[in-house]
Amino acid sequence: MTTVDNEKERAFWNGAGGETWVRAQAQLDHMLAPLLEALLAGAAPARGERVLDLGCGCGASSLAAAERGAEVVGLDFSAPMIALAEQRAKAAPALALRFICEDATKAVFPTPFDHLISRFGGMFFADPVPAYGKLRSALVPGGRMTLLVWQAPKRNPWMSVVGQAVAPFLPLPAGGAPDPRAPGPFAFADPAYVTELLEAAGWESISLSPVERPLHLANTMEEALALQSQVGPLARVLRELEDTAREAALAAAREALTPHFTAEGLVLGAACHLVEARAP
Numbered sequence: 001m002t003t004v005d006n007e008k009e010r011a012f013w014n015g016a017g018g019e020t021w022v023r024a025q026a027q028l029d030h031m032l033a034p035l036l037e038a039l040l041a042g043a044a045p046a047r048g049e050r051v052l053d054l055g056c057g058c059g060a061s062s063l064a065a066a067e068r069g070a071e072v073v074g075l076d077f078s079a080p081m082i083a084l085a086e087q088r089a090k091a092a093p094a095l096a097l098r099f100i101c102e103d104a105t106k107a108v109f110p111t112p113f114d115h116l117i118s119r120f121g122g123m124f125f126a127d128p129v130p131a132y133g134k135l136r137s138a139l140v141p142g143g144r145m146t147l148l149v150w151q152a153p154k155r156n157p158w159m160s161v162v163g164q165a166v167a168p169f170l171p172l173p174a175g176g177a178p179d180p181r182a183p184g185p186f187a188f189a190d191p192a193y194v195t196e197l198l199e200a201a202g203w204e205s206i207s208l209s210p211v212e213r214p215l216h217l218a219n220t221m222e223e224a225l226a227l228q229s230q231v232g233p234l235a236r237v238l239r240e241l242e243d244t245a246r247e248a249a250l251a252a253a254r255e256a257l258t259p260h261f262t263a264e265g266l267v268l269g270a271a272c273h274l275v276e277a278r279a280p
């Protein structure tokens with residue numbers, strides 16, 4: 001069931017999505033650094049703890065947990081992102097860190113983990129209840145889960161400022177407004193839904209706490225547009241619009257971003273939930 005259902009996401013992260021994250025890895029890791037710190041502060045991985053990093057991508061959170069002394073397995077089904085993660089891990093051979101390129105709903109682990117962590121890698125399952133049930137069974141009894149997931153787009157100006165500016169130029173997706181719980185970055189925005197699905201997947205002691213941080217996106221407008229053209233709504237503008245419409249949408253994005261430049265560059269707010277739970 002789930003392996004087949006995750007095919008669309010698997011194809012995306014092995015194609016355009018994965019290539020983009022590999023290309024923009026340094027910029028994205030810089031932008032997301034305050035949120036990685038928040039994840040690690042919440043997760044507090046202990047020395048020797050066996051950690052599974054779900055949807056580890058290019059490996060930033062796996063490296064950071066291993067640097068704190070945990071024994072880390074980074075899991076992701078994106079071949080280009082795992083290739084970069086492995087390359088980065090080679091530069092730190094003393095760390096207890098390895099990567100697996102596989103669908104999280106399909107992977108089999110001979111030894112259970114103490115702790116499942118994720119920075120934005122847990123919202124892409126076509127069928128999240130069985131997926132989280134399977135991940136729970138990969139932990140020891142009493143094992144912990146600590147996930148960072150995005151709150152709603154309107155609570156994330158780092159994305160919504162440009163999103164709102166270019167929306168009038170983009171056609172509505174076929175079939176009307178998308179399902180907010182469909183696999184994607186904002187699928188876990190609703191705390192009640194996340195609690196309900198994790199309960200249904202057999203997790204206990206479930207809690208969500210808000211994490212809000214300013215993010216430094218770029219030093220110049222050109223850098224900002226280059227980043228937003230790769231991940232976020234501007235990427236759709238470049239993909240779907242041509243000539244005059246594209247120029248008009250880009251101009252609207254520039255105008256919307258301009259007031260948010262400070263002496264430190266472009267700084268916009270982000271809001272996430274830190275999701276914590278335990279395996280029974």
Ligand SMILES: C[S@@+](CC[C@H](N)C(=O)[O-])C[C@H]1O[C@@H](n2cnc3c(N)ncnc32)[C@H](O)[C@@H]1O
Pocket residue numbers: 006009013054055056057058059060061075076077078081102103104105118119120121122124125
């Ligand atoms: C938004 S990216 C985040 C990457 C990384 N955690 C970071 O913060 O840089 C989401 C990641 O989840 C991975 N992913 C999504 N669904 C997955 C699945 N079913 N199995 C394994 N990895 C998955 C994607 O390949 C992608 O690397």
